[in-house]
Amino acid sequence: MYYRRARIEGGTYFFTVVTCQRMHILCQPRNVALLKEVFVRVKTRHPFKVDAFVLLPEHLHCIWTLPEGDCDFSKRWRLIKAYFTRECNDAGAIAPSASRQKKKEQAIWQRRFWEHRIRDERDFNAHCDYIHYNPVKHGLVQAPREWPHSSIHRFIENGLCEPCWGTQTEMQFDVAVGSE
Secondary structure (H helix, E strand, C coil): CCCCCCCCCCCEEEEEEEEHHHCCCCCCHHHHHHHHHHHHHHHHHCCCEEEEEEECCCEEEEEEECCCCCCCHHHHHHHHHHHHHHHHHHHCCCCCCHHHHHHCCCCCECCCCEEEECCCHHHHHHHHHHHHHHHHHCCCCCCHHHCCCECHHHHHHCCCCCCCCCCCCCCCCCCCCCCC
8 A cells, every 4th residue: 555645845744753663762861862963964954943842762753844845854754764773773772672683674763654744823733732742641751841852841941831731631632633
């Protein structure tokens, strides 16, 4: 079956990217720094804006806006995944599983990613909320602001949300918001 991706030049997209076999490797300090470095490297050659972001142990969610005239988010993800994988493997930062050693694979990421084109401001806000609440949803923290690997801190700093956001009641999201 052929999966058809929505490609709008200059579009804004929500992404979910997951590690292979949901390995809990992304929040290790060395890998957090490496992922930041890789994002900067790719953004330098292929610009995009990161509107919202959260990094969890085995997956990440983010919203990107691409430049006008550009719709190639797949190339950016391919480069991010490749650079990260190469650097991790070169540094020996991730020990391959027995099944990966047998197949001589160096996979760190699931082969594909989930993307959703952001349609309007309401859709954008719902996906930002989903991103920022995700560490609470997964039981990693009690409040979104407690998670260090999130753009929630930038949102609070810029007055886009209150520091207590997401702490009063459990948040519910429409089934169409977010995917893992």
